[in-house]
Amino acid sequence: xxxxxxxxxxxxxxxxxxxxxxxxxxxxxxxxxxxxxxxxxxxxxxxxxxxxxxxxxxxxxxxxxxxxxxxxxxxxxxxxxxxxxxxxxxxxxxxxxxxxxxxxxxxxxxxxxxxxxxxxxxxxxxxxxxxxxxxxxxxxxxxxxxxxxxxxxxxxxxxxxxxxxxxxxxxxxxxxxxxxxxxxxxxxxxxxxxxxxxxxxxxxxxxxxxxxxxxxxxxxxxxxxxxxxxxxxxxxxxxxxxxxxxxxxxxxxxxxxxxxxxxxxxxxxxxxxxxxxxxxxxxxxxxxxxxxxxxxxxxxxxxxxxxxxxxxxxxxxxxxxxxxxxxxxxxxxxxxxxxxxxxxxxxxxx
Amino acid sequence: xxxxxxxxxxxxxxxxxxxxxxxxxxxxxxxxxxxxxxxxxxxxxxxxxxxxxxxxxxxxxxxxxxxxxxxxxxxxxxxxxxxxxxxxxxxxxxxxxxxxxxxxxxxxxxxxxxxxxxxxxxxxxxxxxxxxxxxxxxxxxxxxxxxxxxxxxxxxxxxxxxxxxxxxxxxxxxxxxxxxxxxxxxxxxxxxxxxxxxxxxxxxxxxxxxxxxxxxxxxxxxxxxxxxxxxxxxxxxxxxxxxxxxxxxxxxxxxxxxxxxxxxxxxxxxxxxxxxxxxxxxxxxxxxxxxxxxxxxxxxxxxxxxxxxxxxxxxxxxxxxxxxxxxxxxxxxxxxxxxxxxxxxxxxxxxxxxxxxxxxxxxxxxxxxxxxxxxxxxxxxxxxxxxxxxxxxxxxxxxxxxxxxxxxxxxxxxxxxxxxxxxxxxxxxxxxxxxxxxxxxxxxxxxxxxxxxxxxxxxxxxxxxxxxxxxxxxxxxxxxxxxxxxxxxxxxxxxxxxxxxxxxxxxxxxxxxxxxxxxxxxxxxxxxxxxxxxxxxxxxxxxxxxxxxxxxxxxxxxxxxxxxxxxxxxxxxxxxxxxxxxxxxxxxxxxx
Numbered sequence: 001x002x003x004x005x006x007x008x009x010x011x012x013x014x015x016x017x018x019x020x021x022x023x024x025x026x027x028x029x030x031x032x033x034x035x036x037x038x039x040x041x042x043x044x045x046x047x048x049x050x051x052x053x054x055x056x057x058x059x060x061x062x063x064x065x066x067x068x069x070x071x072x073x074x075x076x077x078x079x080x081x082x083x084x085x086x087x088x089x090x091x092x093x094x095x096x097x098x099x100x101x102x103x104x105x106x107x108x109x110x111x112x113x114x115x116x117x118x119x120x121x122x123x124x125x126x127x128x129x130x131x132x133x134x135x136x137x138x139x140x141x142x143x144x145x146x147x148x149x150x151x152x153x154x155x156x157x158x159x160x161x162x163x164x165x166x167x168x169x170x171x172x173x174x175x176x177x178x179x180x181x182x183x184x185x186x187x188x189x190x191x192x193x194x195x196x197x198x199x200x201x202x203x204x205x206x207x208x209x210x211x212x213x214x215x216x217x218x219x220x221x222x223x224x225x226x227x228x229x230x231x232x233x234x235x236x237x238x239x240x241x242x243x244x245x246x247x248x249x250x251x252x253x254x255x256x257x258x259x260x261x262x263x264x265x266x267x268x269x270x271x272x273x274x275x276x277x278x279x280x281x282x283x284x285x286x287x288x289x290x291x292x293x294x295x296x297x298x299x300x301x302x303x304x305x306x307x308x309x310x311x312x313x314x315x316x317x318x319x320x321x322x323x324x325x326x327x328x329x330x331x332x333x334x335x336x337x338x339x340x341x342x343x344x345x346x347x348x349x350x
Numbered sequence: 351x352x353x354x355x356x357x358x359x360x361x362x363x364x365x366x367x368x369x370x371x372x373x374x375x376x377x378x379x380x381x382x383x384x385x386x387x388x389x390x391x392x393x394x395x396x397x398x399x400x401x402x403x404x405x406x407x408x409x410x411x412x413x414x415x416x417x418x419x420x421x422x423x424x425x426x427x428x429x430x431x432x433x434x435x436x437x438x439x440x441x442x443x444x445x446x447x448x449x450x451x452x453x454x455x456x457x458x459x460x461x462x463x464x465x466x467x468x469x470x471x472x473x474x475x476x477x478x479x480x481x482x483x484x485x486x487x488x489x490x491x492x493x494x495x496x497x498x499x500x501x502x503x504x505x506x507x508x509x510x511x512x513x514x515x516x517x518x519x520x521x522x523x524x525x526x527x528x529x530x531x532x533x534x535x536x537x538x539x540x541x542x543x544x545x546x547x548x549x550x551x552x553x554x555x556x557x558x559x560x561x562x563x564x565x566x567x568x569x570x571x572x573x574x575x576x577x578x579x580x581x582x583x584x585x586x587x588x589x590x591x592x593x594x595x596x597x598x599x600x601x602x603x604x605x606x607x608x609x610x611x612x613x614x615x616x617x618x619x620x621x622x623x624x625x626x627x628x629x630x631x632x633x634x635x636x637x638x639x640x641x642x643x644x645x646x647x648x649x650x651x652x653x654x655x656x657x658x659x660x661x662x663x664x665x666x667x668x669x670x671x672x673x674x675x676x677x678x679x680x681x682x683x684x685x686x687x688x689x690x691x692x693x694x695x696x697x698x699x700x701x702x703x704x705x706x707x708x709x710x711x712x713x714x715x716x717x718x719x720x721x722x723x724x725x726x727x728x729x730x731x732x733x734x735x736x737x738x739x740x741x742x743x744x745x746x747x748x749x750x751x752x753x754x755x756x757x758x759x760x761x762x763x764x765x766x767x768x769x770x771x772x773x774x775x776x777x778x779x780x781x782x783x784x785x786x787x788x789x790x791x792x793x794x795x796x797x798x799x800x801x802x803x804x805x806x807x808x809x810x811x812x813x814x815x816x817x818x819x820x821x822x823x824x825x826x827x828x829x830x831x832x833x834x835x836x837x838x839x840x841x842x843x844x845x846x847x848x849x850x851x852x853x854x855x856x857x858x859x860x861x862x863x864x865x866x867x868x869x870x871x872x873x874x875x876x877x878x879x880x881x882x883x884x885x886x887x888x889x890x891x892x893x894x895x896x897x898x899x900x901x902x903x904x905x906x907x908x909x910x911x912x913x914x915x916x917x918x919x920x921x922x923x924x925x926x927x928x929x930x931x932x933x934x935x936x937x938x939x940x941x942x
Contacts, residue, residue, distance in 0.1 A: 001790040006798035006915050008424045010864045010884045034790070035855045035923025043860040190856060218855065218923040230853045234901060 005029050018053035025049045025056060027077040032067055035222075037189035037215030037230075038137045042071045044192050044213075045106070045135070048199035049076065054104065060096055061106045064089040064118060067144050068110030068137035068215070076106075087118025090125035093132050094316075100326035101317050104203060105132040112142050115151035115170045126179035126208055131315040133202040134181075134210045136172055137189075139217035140228035147220025158225040159217075171297075173307055176210040177289050182313040183209035184289070186304045188233055189216065198306060200245040206267040207315040214302070238296055240283070240305035243274040264309055274306065283309050351875050353897045353904075356846065359780040362932040364892060365909050366841045368431055371418035373754035375778075375936045376400040378415055378431055379842040383794065385437055386835035388828070393438035395448045400936070402472050402518070402753050403497075405510045408436030409823070410501055412630060412748040420839050423888070423911050424864075427803035429837045430826075437831035439510075450479040452521050457481035459767045462542040463523075464531050464707075467495020468749050469548035469740030471518045472756025473763065476939040478521045480764060486523050487537070489530040493519060496550050496741070497749060499578040500600065502607045503819045534708045534736075544735045544763045547705075547722075548752070551741040555700040557595075562653030566660035566695070570653065573604045573698030580607055580818070588613040589694030593663060595619055595650055596698030597627035602637045604696040609640055610818035617690065618644040619663075622680055623670060636822065640811060649680070651687050653695065662691040701746045712736075721745060728762040728772040729755060737762055760939040776937035785843055785916075785929040792929055794843050796916040799836040840914045844932045847905055849896040852926040854903070858918035859883075867918060868906045872898065878906055886910060 015021050025046045030039050056078040063069035065086035072081050084092040093107050114122050114136045140153040149165040152172060158164045176184045183205040187195035202209035214233055216222050222229045264272040282288050289308035296303040354361060364370050368378040377396055384393035397404035411432050419428030459482050463470040466488030474484045492498060493515045519525055531537060537545060554572035557563060569589065579585040588611040594604045597620035608616045620627055624646040627634060648665035664687040671681045703720055715723040715732040722731045722738050729737045739755035741747060762772050785792045807824045814820045826834060858867045865883040878893060879886040886893060891910035898904055919927040
């Protein structure tokens with residue numbers, strides 16, 4: 001088994017506007033099972049970072065425990081990272097984010113890490129609308145401990161052991177919309193054409209951007225009876241919309257028939273240019289978003305794409321009115337109001 | 351595009367760039383692998399079967415394989431294939447146990463070989479094991495032809511040449527040395543079943559019309575004749591100031607030899623720009639390293655004679671002009687002629703064929719260029735039992751081409767003697783061997799070395815300039831040979847894709863360091879080449895296209911810069927990618 005990749009890259013491979021090649025966003029070679037969906041999700045993150053010309057040293061990647069939480073080792077090898085306790089990625093991310101709001105935070109978690117042991121943490125990160133891209137690589141099973149059903153496994157779905165799951169599934173996207181996330185999307189590791197723009201949109205979003213990535217476990221949950229296999233997902237996938245991510249300072253060139261497109265202006269000036277399957281569906285409406293998810297679910301379909309986005313919900317820093325600057329840039333003069341101010345306060349208390 | 355037919359042996363053969371580029375199609379990656387494993391005998395044998403003269407070619411081959419090497423498309427320099435061939439020859443155990451058995455009972459067919467160069471010797475080697483009686487005629491005292499008389503000993507020691515030539519002669523060739531064939535009819539009248547003419551391109555071009563050529567006669571030499579004179583020690587000193595005219599490998603051999611015969615000043619003068627010189631880059635490099643200036647864009651005007659002696663030459667400065675149709679041509683400038691003083695001139699301005707011994711009444715048709723009219727594949731002339739090969743066939747080329755001709759002529763002669771159709775030729779022997787060893791391990795060494803090309807050590811240049819018999823290059827040591835061998839990218843280990851088991855998980859796409867693999871909607875070739883992850887603009891390299899997959903897409907792999915690192919197969923959950931060694935062995939005479 002190879003322990004590293006050859007150093008050579010395609011001689012015609014291009015560089016992005018920051019002067020980095022795609023290789024600069026790669027990490028170590030994956031040690032996950034061959035064919036794991038997580039590797040594709042990882043590569044979608046690399047691709048999104050490359051295309052957005054993100055500076056690697058301005059990114060923080062956080063994770064918990066699980067197969068998915070191993071993946072930060074496989075991308076952005078030149079960025080900061082913290083591999084935390086099982087299910088505790090949101091609190092570590094919150095702490096880091098409070099200390100330095102200027103960095104880009106990418107949280108990687110799995111269905112076990114998010115929907116079981118980390119459910120409490122997940123819920124509170126959502127309702128605080130922490131400025132974090134939260135990517136859940138969702139394979140419906142506990143791959144690291146030999147494939148037991150997880151909390152996101154659909155009722156009736158059976159993995160390699162062949163026993164159908166008797167419990168109801170948690171729909172992480174519905175939960176995220178419900179609990180206050182301001183950008184909610186669902187992707188499929190086998191469809192990078194959709195996944196890469198979803199990640200790029202999430203990176204430019206201010207607030208909690210949650211992406212549920214259906215990412216098949218080839219070893220334990222890729223059977224014909226599983227609802228999270230490559231084959232099943234491909235057959236049952238439906239998309240709310242396709243969209244172009246238009247970074248700031250780039251002209252919108254595509255034109256679509258009236259009523260089928262919707263532009264969402266992001267805080268950093270970028271635009272999400274959506275081409276919708278149905279003109280009635282408005283991604284900025286929370287009720288419509290949940291309705292759409294439920295309608296498709298009733299039809300036995302899996303809805304993917306950008307499900308909900310709301311630029312008006314304030315992110316944590318704005319809610320608590322914290323300083324605009326990273327804490328490490330605050331000097332004594334910023335933190336200590338000075339003798340005169342202190343005296344004045346003391347006077348006021350006499 | 352239609353799915354690629356990998357059952358066509360030429361598809362994977364083309365992926366092995368070096369082997370494909372070699373006129374003899376030597377299985378380069380396989381012998382390099384043997385060297386990296388220390389199996390020098392096996393490496394030598396692979397070479398010997400394919401190119402007959404590993405020790406010679408490991409030194410003086412034109413190396414068409416090296417510019418073709420995949421490594422040049424990934425980094426700067428190709429694997430030192432030629433020098434690795436020498437490693438195999440240098441470190442093999444002495445002995446001849448790899449030789450095929452030559453039957454003592456002959457098959458009754460008699461073959462004549464005219465000329466004892468590499469083409470003829472190859473025919474002899476291929477036909478002797480089949481029971482043919484082989485008579486060889488050569489006007490020199492020893493066999494070897496051009497590689498003996500014109501390649502100087504500091505590039506190819508006589509000992510090496512003797513070993514490889516004698517190995518073939520000892521297989522049972524009836525040699526007639528110092529035998530000038532001045533009438534092919536006489537040979538025909540001896541009743542041979544087939545005759546092979548491998549007399550090379552023995553005539554060096556002269557400049558007979560240049561003023562002063564007659565008067566300066568004593569001091570002006572034809573390069574290849576002069577080199578032969580040096581070899582046979584008829585010439586032991588050169589003039590103090592030597593001009594060498596010409597920009598080919600013969601010119602390089604002439605100037606370096608002159609330097610070793612105590613010339614004080616040696617200068618090479620070339621008519622065309624330096625970039626267009628015919629000599630191999632490494633030969634030019636060696637000459638320059640020995641302090642020989644190369645002056646380009648100078649066309650000879652006249653030999654200057656004073657008091658009956660050559661004192662120098664006049665040259666016209668040339669320049670390159672691009673005409674309306676975009677063709678480049680050399681034109682004289684209006685600058686006054688340039689005078690270069692000299693005492694001796696060596697002319698290395700080209701070679702041509704000459705067949706003074708072929709009588710017109712034999713019926714061998716000749717072309718306008720003075721070459722025999724031949725079947726391009728069978729090498730058969732218009733007289734059915736007379737065949738041509740080497741430089742005598744299609745004009746001056748190189749040793750490895752002559753060997754390839756010898757193989758083809760031997761196949762033709764064998765078919766001819768059995769009364770079979772010469773165009774119904776035996777095909778290549780191909781084989782596919784899986785390299786899988788456990789889940790994610792390979793039999794071949796799949797790691798990609800990041801070493802840069804290793805330089806070949808040389809003897810002290812000053813010392814070598816005083817001894818024309820001292821070989822300049824020392825060859826790689828076993829250790830350096832191993833390291834250089836590890837640079838080979840194993841292009842013979844093919845990435846073979848089975849579409850029916852693919853689940854389109856993208857793992858191969860994600861892991862491929864060179865972004866070769868794509869899963870996209872099908873289109874015509876031009877369209878596909880543009881739409882790949884990295885556009886495939888090297889159209890000389892094939893696209894590997896699968897049948898349509900369940901999602902309606904196809905797998906398209908650009909073979910151009912694939913490192914054959916095996917990662918796609920390692921990361922494939924269904925073994926839809928497999929690393930399979932493809933061996934391609936050209937047919938030789940006597941095979942079905």
